[in-house]
Amino acid sequence: MKAIMVVGTTSHAGKSLLSAAICRILARRGWRVAPFKGQNMALNSYVTTSGGEIGYAQAVQAWAAGVTPTVDMNPILLKPQGNMTSQVILKGKAVGRVSATDYYEQYFEVGWQAITESLQHLAADFDLLVCEGAGSPAEINLKHRDLTNMRVAKHLNASTLLVVDIDRGGAFAHVVGTLELLEPEERALIRGIVINKFRGQRSLLDSGIQWLEERTGIPVLGVIPWIEEVFPAEDSLDLLERKSHKEQGELEIAVIRLPRISNFTDFDPLEAEPSVLLKYVSPKQDLGHPDAVIIPGSKTTIADLLILQRTGMAEAIQQYAAAGGTVLGICGGFQMLGKFLADPEGVEGEAGRFKGLSLLPIQTVITGQKIARQRQVVSNFPQVGLPVAGYEIHQGRSRLVESPDTAPNTYQALFDDSSLGLVDNYQSVWGTYLHGIFDNGAWRRAWLNRLRQQRGLKSLPTGVSNYRKQREMVLNTLAAIVEANLDLTKILPS
């Protein structure tokens, strides 16, 4: 099958965004194109219509290609769980937890089989694949176990682009060094170099480009200017570097930056709200006085909860809630808001039963069985009757704790399916299992308007579309910038 491959000289060279842009450009030109990443490591994931879990970046790339995300687009997803272990998601299903050292032994063969099978499936439905590599293709110590980069490129005989991030410096050395370390047959697949994240004066780069082309014999097919972060960082490391572009907003919303924060793509629609200043607050930082506090999802809920307790952040959140502050939890965060959390089999880490923040009357048991599915529900809060779509990804099962304070008048189900979330009767503390909840435009605005009311601010219009539409605009802008600065003709298969 015809394929283009995008590899980077380093992580964060911009492979995901470039692949998304290429998907959109080629889809517009009439190609039946799909994204592919053999193996991804990320805590931001998405659930396909068939209930399979894949990296969120591949879902975004599929949307860019104008197609529905499927598990074949990312057959292996590794979700880091701490202590050098990861949960392995194979063809959309969680199949176990493995240490970095055992991964090769246990999963290399199965992994490659899954990759080749997925490629076969994709070949039946698409004309062209835009494949993304992972990290660098030249990690000498890891190459023999690399399932994602040049092994896939060779398998597909893919025209390969080598992307380098010039913003961090050392771009020439990165390109020359990477090419030097590839095997001759791998190097032969590299058909173009892309200089990414360029913010200097273009004329000053020309002599460097000329040198690079002469030295490597490979053309520089594009210089992509610095694009303000339009999409979520792939992993939580990026969050450390992430700065808000806004100085202030009418509403300030604090997201607790848990060490194993997962699915923080949930908050992109809030970040895209012009009137909202979204801040990621580490457990060691001061909570401040935001209009709402969000505890996000976590891959290791209990371990992250214990960190909130150890740092004093748990108490700060409890005090904030006691003073009437709005607190909400999504998935792992929802579980933390409950009275107890137990992981009897040590699925996520140390086995045991622990006290939660006791802000909602639930208790959670983490089980070996993962629920991953898309959902369509109808809201009871903050407004009755709004359709809400989202997806669940969790191993915990939560239920109400029987006690006097769980009398029906002290809480309310958030949606028509009561297992998906609760809100307390002051309507200030709520939690849900639904990821992607803020994508729902009308629902999001209804909730923001509650916060605005509390601050005496005028309501925002609620007749807004789903965040998907906004994402489409972002993808179009991205594709337009890349198209204007990248010559694809040299790598497009005929």
Ligand SMILES: NC(=O)CC[C@H](N)C(=O)O
């Ligand atoms: N996505 C999440 O936040 C998952 C929460 C928790 N780790 C669970 O599996 O139940």
